[in-house]
Amino acid sequence: GENVEQHPSTLSVQEGDSAVIKCTYSDSASNYFPWYKQELGKRPQLIIDIRSNVGEKKDQRIAVTLNKTAKHFSLHITETQPEDSAVYFCAASKVGGSYIPTFGRGTSLIVHP
Amino acid sequence: DGGITQSPKYLFRKEGQNVTLSCEQNLNHDAMYWYRQDPGQGLRLIYYSQIVNDFQKGDIAEGYSVSREKKESFPLTVTSAQKNPTAFYLCASSIRHEQFFGPGTRLTVL
Numbered sequence: 001g002e003n004v005e006q007h008p009s010t011l012s013v014q015e016g017d018s019a020v021i022k023c024t025y026s027d028s029a030s031n032y033f034p035w036y037k038q039e040l041g042k043r044p045q046l047i048i049d050i051r052s053n054v055g056e057k058k059d060q061r062i063a064v065t066l067n068k069t070a071k072h073f074s075l076h077i078t079e080t081q082p083e084d085s086a087v088y089f090c091a092a093s094k095v096g097g098s099y100i101p102t103f104g105r106g107t108s109l110i111v112h113p
Numbered sequence: 114d115g116g117i118t119q120s121p122k123y124l125f126r127k128e129g130q131n132v133t134l135s136c137e138q139n140l141n142h143d144a145m146y147w148y149r150q151d152p153g154q155g156l157r158l159i160y161y162s163q164i165v166n167d168f169q170k171g172d173i174a175e176g177y178s179v180s181r182e183k184k185e186s187f188p189l190t191v192t193s194a195q196k197n198p199t200a201f202y203l204c205a206s207s208i209r210h211e212q213f214f215g216p217g218t219r220l221t222v223l
Contacts, residue, residue: 009153032210043203043214044156089155095210098163099144105155 002027004092006104014112019080021107023090024072030092033073034101035064038087047088048075051095080111116140119204119215126191126198126222134189134218136204145187146212149173150201159202162187191220198222 031052036044093101158171162181176195204215
């Protein structure tokens with residue numbers, strides 16, 4: 001089955017700095033990679049996703065990059081703000097048929113004012 | 114994400130008791146899921162259901178049971194066979210490849 005590794009487990013940055021979270025996956029058939037943000041005590045919410053036919057996707061201060069050859073993808077947050085503090089999860093899955101994503105263990109991002 | 118509800122928000126159980134966590138959605142999604150979340154463990158899949166009256170075990174199904182008698186509802190029972198049930202439980206539903214999560218239930222065994 002699929003295995004997703006996520007690093008780092010904790011990331012501490014100063015407000016205004018950039019933050020990068022990296023994930024690797026094992027199943028070359030995976031073709032859909034969502035990222036979720038979970039604030040303390042709340043539900044995970046999808047913030048950005050990327051399909052395997054695209055190398056990069058941006059949404060304001062958030063971007064995701066995908067390297068299919070190396071089987072890794074990354075979340076980039078620029079100009080971090082205190083409200084970006086949360087746990088971020090990556091996932092890998094196959095679109096089509098049963099949708100069963102495999103999640104990484106999460107990264108706790110702390111943005112210091 | 115407002116179409117998925119879980120109840121109760123907090124649940125306390127004595128050892129040896131079975132408890133049932135509720136999950137309801139009005140999004141008309143076919144697929145529903147139960148995840149367990151522990152600190153540093155990410156989201157681990159307990160059970161999932163792709164259609165009414167059918168469900169499959171996930172990675173950590175031992176000590177849990179589910180039913181899917183209606184499209185809108187996917188209750189999870191934590192049985193006394195689950196040795197370490199204290200955790201945060203998340204229900205989700207999906208259409209195609211986008212998952213929507215409920216607000217979660219925090220279960221504590223006393």
